[in-house]
Amino acid sequence: xxxxxxxxxxxxxxxxxxxxxxxxxxxxxxxxxxxxxxxxxxxxxxxxxxxxxxxxxxxxxxxxxxxxxxxxxxxxxxxxxxxxxxxxxxxxxxxxxxxxxxxxxxxxxxxxxxxxxxxxxxxxxxxxxxxxxxxxxxxxxxxxxxxxxxxxxxxxxxxxxxxxxxxxxxxxxxxxxxxxxxxxxxxxxxxxxxxxxxxxxxxxxxxxxxxxxxxxxxxxxxxxxxxxxxxxxxxxxxxxxxxxxxxxxxxx
Numbered sequence: 001x002x003x004x005x006x007x008x009x010x011x012x013x014x015x016x017x018x019x020x021x022x023x024x025x026x027x028x029x030x031x032x033x034x035x036x037x038x039x040x041x042x043x044x045x046x047x048x049x050x051x052x053x054x055x056x057x058x059x060x061x062x063x064x065x066x067x068x069x070x071x072x073x074x075x076x077x078x079x080x081x082x083x084x085x086x087x088x089x090x091x092x093x094x095x096x097x098x099x100x101x102x103x104x105x106x107x108x109x110x111x112x113x114x115x116x117x118x119x120x121x122x123x124x125x126x127x128x129x130x131x132x133x134x135x136x137x138x139x140x141x142x143x144x145x146x147x148x149x150x151x152x153x154x155x156x157x158x159x160x161x162x163x164x165x166x167x168x169x170x171x172x173x174x175x176x177x178x179x180x181x182x183x184x185x186x187x188x189x190x191x192x193x194x195x196x197x198x199x200x201x202x203x204x205x206x207x208x209x210x211x212x213x214x215x216x217x218x219x220x221x222x223x224x225x226x227x228x229x230x231x232x233x234x235x236x237x238x239x240x241x242x243x244x245x246x247x248x249x250x251x252x
Contacts, residue, residue, distance in 0.1 A: 001206065002209075004033065004035050005035075005206055005210050005213065008029060008035055008045065008046075008210060009052070009212075009213030009214040010217050012025075012218070013213070013215075013216065013218035013219075014217060014221050016053040016214075016218055017156050017177075017181070017222055019111075019154045019156050019234060020154055020240060020241055020244075021104070021107075021148075021151065021153060021241075022050070022154075023099075023151045023152075024104040024107070024151050024153075024154070027099060027100070027151055028104060028105075028248060030042060038203070040196070040199070041199055041203045041207075043192070044192075044207060045203075045206065045207050047188075047189050047193065048193065048210070048211060049211050049213075049214040050189055051214075052212065052214030052218060053218035054185050054189075056218035056222055057181060057218075060223065061175070061178060071131075072130050074135075075134075075135055075138040076179050076182075076183065077183060078138045079145070079176075080142060080183045081139065082143045083142060083146050083148075083149065083188075084187055086146050087187070087188060091191060094149055094150070099151055102249075103150065103152055104248075105152065105244075105245040105246075105249045105252070106152065107150055107151070107152030107153050108152045108242070108244055108245035109245035109249075112237075112239070112241030112245065113242065115161070115237060115238035116235065116239075116242075118161050118234070119233050123165065125167065125169045127169065127172065128169050128172065129172070130175075137166050137168075140166055141159055141176065141180070142180070144159055144162025144165075145159045152245075155181065155184070156174075156177050159180055160173045160234075171229070171230065
């Protein structure tokens with residue numbers, strides 16, 4: 001069990017903030033390497049270890065986060081609104097009908113193709129600083145984030161693509177996506193936690209371990225991703241998504 005905890009935490013930390021869908025990868029992994037026979041524990045584990053990844057964002061970007069002005073924070077909160085509304089309304093429906101490996105594989109491919117198409121477009125990078133992001137632009141970035149309610153889409157992919165379409169510089173789009181992840185995932189995780197059943201003491205300990213490992217792995221991969229993306233595009237992630245989706249569908 002201990003090695004499964006490390007494996008699932010590694011995948012969460014690796015995939016949470018790059019555009020390949022962390023939720024989708026955890027669904028795929030659990031299909032082939034079942035974390036537990038207790039599906040309620042597996043679901044709780046997958047949700048709560050995301051908070052470890054969020055802590056990694058807070059630590060990595062602490063200087064920028066604490067330097068944000070009140071207006072900047074309000075813009076981030078405005079961007080949360082669309083996903084918060086749809087999440088509250090359709091959370092149970094999404095969990096029941098969309099959290100399966102077939103949906104994940106299909107949307108890995110679909111958004112992989114979209115990423116490749118996006119790379120061919122020369123966007124008007126008119127927004128180079130956080131202060132230049134308007135409330136309207138922030139809200140529409142949040143609207144793009146709602147696409148990620150479908151597992152396999154990737155929250156970071158949806159928000160980064162949306163931000164670039166709306167005129168943000170690539171690095172600013174990535175940073176805004178990371179900052180937006182904090183209230184979004186805290187809210188989503190909080191909603192899931194409220195619905196959790198009572199688990200055993202050992203299961204709570206496994207979740208705590210997963211939280212810690214997820215934080216460690218996420219911090220390492222955020223650092224790597226921010227260095228990598230400054231000199232590279234998203235094509236590698238797009239090809240990976242398409243290949244993985246096709247391979248899973250073929251296996252199934």
